[in-house]
Amino acid sequence: MNILEWSFLSGVLTATAPVLLAALGGLICQVAGVFNIALEGQLLWGAFTAVVVSDLTGSAWAGVAGAAVATLLFAGLLSAAAVSLRADPIVVAVGLNLLALGLTAFLMRQIFGSGGTYTSPDLAGLPTLAELGLDVPVLGPQSPLVPVALLLVVAAAWWLGRTRSGLRARGVGQHAEAAAAVGLRVGGYRHGVTLAAGVLCGLAGAQLALGNVTLFSEGMSAGRGWIAVVAVMLSGVRPYRLLLACLLFGIAEAVGFRLQGAGLPQQAADAAPYVITLVALVLAAVAGRRRRENA
Amino acid sequence: MTEPPAAFAAELVGVSKRFGPVLANDGIDLAVARGEVHAVVGENGAGKSTLMSILYGLHRPDAGHVLRAGRRVRLRSPADAIRHGLGMVHQRFRLFPGLTVAENIVIGAEPVRGGRLDHTAAHRAVTALADRYGLRADPSALVGDLPVGVRQRVEILRALYRQAEVLILDEPTAVLTPGEADRLFEVLRTVAATGVAILLVTHKLTEVLAASDQVTVLRQGRVTGRFTTAGTDAGELVHAMIGRSLTPPAPRRARPPEGDPALDVRDLTVRDADGVARLSGVSFTVRPGEIVGIAGVAGSGQRELIDSVTGLRGGTDGVLLDGTPVRPGRDPRVAYIPEDRHGRATAPDMSLAENLLMGGQRTLATRFGLPRAAVRSRGRELVERFAINTASVDLPIAALSGGNAQKAVLARELTRPSRVIVAEEPTQGVDVGVRERVHALLIAARDQGAAVLLQSSELAELRELADRILVLFEGRTVAEFGPDAAEAELGQAMTGVRG
Numbered sequence: 001m002n003i004l005e006w007s008f009l010s011g012v013l014t015a016t017a018p019v020l021l022a023a024l025g026g027l028i029c030q031v032a033g034v035f036n037i038a039l040e041g042q043l044l045w046g047a048f049t050a051v052v053v054s055d056l057t058g059s060a061w062a063g064v065a066g067a068a069v070a071t072l073l074f075a076g077l078l079s080a081a082a083v084s085l086r087a088d089p090i091v092v093a094v095g096l097n098l099l100a101l102g103l104t105a106f107l108m109r110q111i112f113g114s115g116g117t118y119t120s121p122d123l124a125g126l127p128t129l130a131e132l133g134l135d136v137p138v139l140g141p142q143s144p145l146v147p148v149a150l151l152l153v154v155a156a157a158w159w160l161g162r163t164r165s166g167l168r169a170r171g172v173g174q175h176a177e178a179a180a181a182v183g184l185r186v187g188g189y190r191h192g193v194t195l196a197a198g199v200l201c202g203l204a205g206a207q208l209a210l211g212n213v214t215l216f217s218e219g220m221s222a223g224r225g226w227i228a229v230v231a232v233m234l235s236g237v238r239p240y241r242l243l244l245a246c247l248l249f250g251i252a253e254a255v256g257f258r259l260q261g262a263g264l265p266q267q268a269a270d271a272a273p274y275v276i277t278l279v280a281l282v283l284a285a286v287a288g289r290r291r292r293e294n295a
Numbered sequence: 296m297t298e299p300p301a302a303f304a305a306e307l308v309g310v311s312k313r314f315g316p317v318l319a320n321d322g323i324d325l326a327v328a329r330g331e332v333h334a335v336v337g338e339n340g341a342g343k344s345t346l347m348s349i350l351y352g353l354h355r356p357d358a359g360h361v362l363r364a365g366r367r368v369r370l371r372s373p374a375d376a377i378r379h380g381l382g383m384v385h386q387r388f389r390l391f392p393g394l395t396v397a398e399n400i401v402i403g404a405e406p407v408r409g410g411r412l413d414h415t416a417a418h419r420a421v422t423a424l425a426d427r428y429g430l431r432a433d434p435s436a437l438v439g440d441l442p443v444g445v446r447q448r449v450e451i452l453r454a455l456y457r458q459a460e461v462l463i464l465d466e467p468t469a470v471l472t473p474g475e476a477d478r479l480f481e482v483l484r485t486v487a488a489t490g491v492a493i494l495l496v497t498h499k500l501t502e503v504l505a506a507s508d509q510v511t512v513l514r515q516g517r518v519t520g521r522f523t524t525a526g527t528d529a530g531e532l533v534h535a536m537i538g539r540s541l542t543p544p545a546p547r548r549a550r551p552p553e554g555d556p557a558l559d560v561r562d563l564t565v566r567d568a569d570g571v572a573r574l575s576g577v578s579f580t581v582r583p584g585e586i587v588g589i590a591g592v593a594g595s596g597q598r599e600l601i602d603s604v605t606g607l608r609g610g611t612d613g614v615l616l617d618g619t620p621v622r623p624g625r626d627p628r629v630a631y632i633p634e635d636r637h638g639r640a641t642a643p644d645m646s647l648a649e650n651l652l653m654g655g656q657r658t659l660a661t662r663f664g665l666p667r668a669a670v671r672s673r674g675r676e677l678v679e680r681f682a683i684n685t686a687s688v689d690l691p692i693a694a695l696s697g698g699n700a701q702k703a704v705l706a707r708e709l710t711r712p713s714r715v716i717v718a719e720e721p722t723q724g725v726d727v728g729v730r731e732r733v734h735a736l737l738i739a740a741r742d743q744g745a746a747v748l749l750q751s752s753e754l755a756e757l758r759e760l761a762d763r764i765l766v767l768f769e770g771r772t773v774a775e776f777g778p779d780a781a782e783a784e785l786g787q788a789m790t791g792v793r794g
Contacts, residue, residue: 163411166412167394167398167405170391170394171394171398171402175390180373182373182377182402182403182453183373183377183378183403184403
C-alpha cells in the first residue's frame, strides 16, 4: 500500500510538471500585463524541438537546451507582434497555436519521414533522479526538471515580492501608463516576460516529451497549455496558488490513469482531468465571486 | 554653482505644438520661479495640457525649448523629465491600485539592499517625507483601497520622493471635495515654501485666486494674459480666458412654477445588493417650470436617486412621471444628462452625429434602415444650434474636448420631447464659457416648462440655478432650502449637522 501511494504521488508530480512550467510562463506574462494564451502552441513546439535535438545529438540535455532556445525564438514572434507592433495578443496567440500544430506535423514528416508518433532508440530521454544517485521516494523516478519546476514556483514568488524588477513588472501589468509616467520601459518588461515564458514553455515541452515519455506524437500537448492558461487565471497571479491549481490537474490526470487501470474506458480516463479541472475552475470562480460580494 | 541665481526653476520658451490641423500651442513663453505657485488657466482645449505634457516629456515641441534652472534640457520621455527634477501629478492618477503606498512611491527608484527590495528603507523614506510635508498616508495600505484625496497625496509624495524641484499638477481639484481641495492648497504652500516651483493647471478661478502667486492665461494655444494674483480679479481673468466678459445670469423668473408635478417621488426606498438602505423614504416633487437641486456629499444616495428617477434601476412605484410609474430601463419621458461623460452619456468611439442621434433614431429610420445622410444633417443642425466646436460630425465624440462633448450631450437630451430633465454634475470638468452656456440652456428649458432635477457637488451652481435645494444625507432628505441659502447652512446640512 505504501508503495502504491508513493507511486501515486509520483504520478501526480509527473503529470503536474509540464503544466506547471508552462503556467509559470503564463503567470509572469500575466503579471506584466501580457495575456499569453499561446502556451499550448509553445508547449507543443518545445516538445517537438526537444525530441528533434535529442534525436540528432543523442543527448537529452542538448534536447532541453534546444527546446528552450527554439521556444524562446517562437515566443519572439509573439513578443514582436504583440509588444513591438501592438497587434492584439489574443489574435497572435491563436495564430501561433495553429502554427505550432501545423508546423510540428509538417516538420515531423520532413525530418522523421512519417507522421503520427515518433520514437527511436537514438532518442535520449531525461535521466531520473534515481539514476543520478538521488534515490528518494516520489522524486526518485522523476526527471531533474520536476524539482526545478517546483523550485521555480518559489523563485517566481520571491521575484514578484522581493525584487526590484518584480515590483516593476507588477507595476507595468497593473497600469502601463502609470509605469511609463514613472519612467519604466513598459515594452522592455513585456518583451522580457514573453521571452522568459518561451523558455519556460520550452522546458515544459522537454519535460513532456523527454521526461514524462520519450517520444513525440502530433498534438501531444493535448490541451495542457490551455489548462496552464486556466491555472494562471485561477491563481489570481499568485505563484503558490498556481502550484495548487496545477497540482489539481496533476491529481486528476493521475486518478484518471488509475481508473483506466481499473477498467474505465480510455476516452473517459483521458477526459477526466479536463472535466475535473473545469468543474474546479467554475466552483472556484463562484466561490471567489461570493467572497467579493460579501466583502 | 554656475547658474545665475535669478534663473527660473523652469522655463518654456517659444513653445509650439501642432496636432494635425490644430495648433495646440503657439509660441508660448512661461516661466516659474522657485517657491512660487504659478497657475496656468484657460478653457478646455486652450492648450494647457499639451504645454504641461511638453514640460513632462510626454510630447516634443515642434518649436521652442525648455530651460531648467537656466539650462536648456531635452525631454524625450517622462524618465528624462524625472531626471531633470520635474514631477507631475496627473489628472487621471498614474498609480498602481494593487501596490502599497510605499511601493507606489518608490517604484522606479527603489531602495535595494543585497539585490532585493529594501521594504524597511522604503517605508522609512515615505514616512519621513509624509511628516516633512504634512501629507499623511499609511505606507503599507493598498492604494486601491484609498479615497481619491489620499491617492493624490501619494502622487505628490512620489514626485517629492523623486526629488522634483518643479511640480506640475493637472486639474488637481477635479476629483476632490471642497474640504480636500483646501487641504491640498495648504500642502502646496508647504511644498512651495521648501523652494519647489509649482505649476497648477486649472480652470477654476476661485482656486487660482486662493492658491497662486502668479497666473498665466491661455486661450486657443496662446498666452492671453500674465497676472500677479494679488493684483487681479476674477473678471479680468475671465476676460483673458474667453476673450469677453460673462453675461450676467438671467434674472430669476418671478412667476412661480405651476400645474401638477411632472416628477413625483413618493416614499422612495432603495436597497443595495446587501439589503442596506441607500435611500430611505425620500419624497419630493418637481413641477413644470421648476429646477430642484440635490446637494449632498458624494455617496449620500444621489446615484440611487437618479438611477431610480431615470428608470435605470428598474420600474418603481416610488417614482411617478406625470402620474404614472417610471418605466424600467431609461424611461423615454426623462431627458438625462449623466455625469459619466464617456461611459453613460456617450459611446466614445462612435461619431458625433451618431451620438447626437442616440435614442432618437426612430425619428429618422426608414423601413430599410437609417439613412446616413439624414443622421449627418441632423448632427450638423445640432452642432450649429448648440455651438459645438468640431471639425466634423463624423469625428468620434471622444476626440472632442470635454466641454464640447458635454454640449453635444445637452444638445441630444434637450431636444428630446421630455418634460422631465435630470442633470447630473452638468458642468463638471468644463470651463467657464461652457458652464455659462450649460446654465443658460437649463434655464431656457425650465422657462419652456420643463421640470429639472439638478444634482451638483458645486454649491454655487445649485444656488445660482435651483428654485429649491434638497439636501441628501445618508439616503434621507434632511433639509430643504431656498436659492438664497448660505453655503455654510448647506454645508452643515450635508454633513448631518442639524441646524
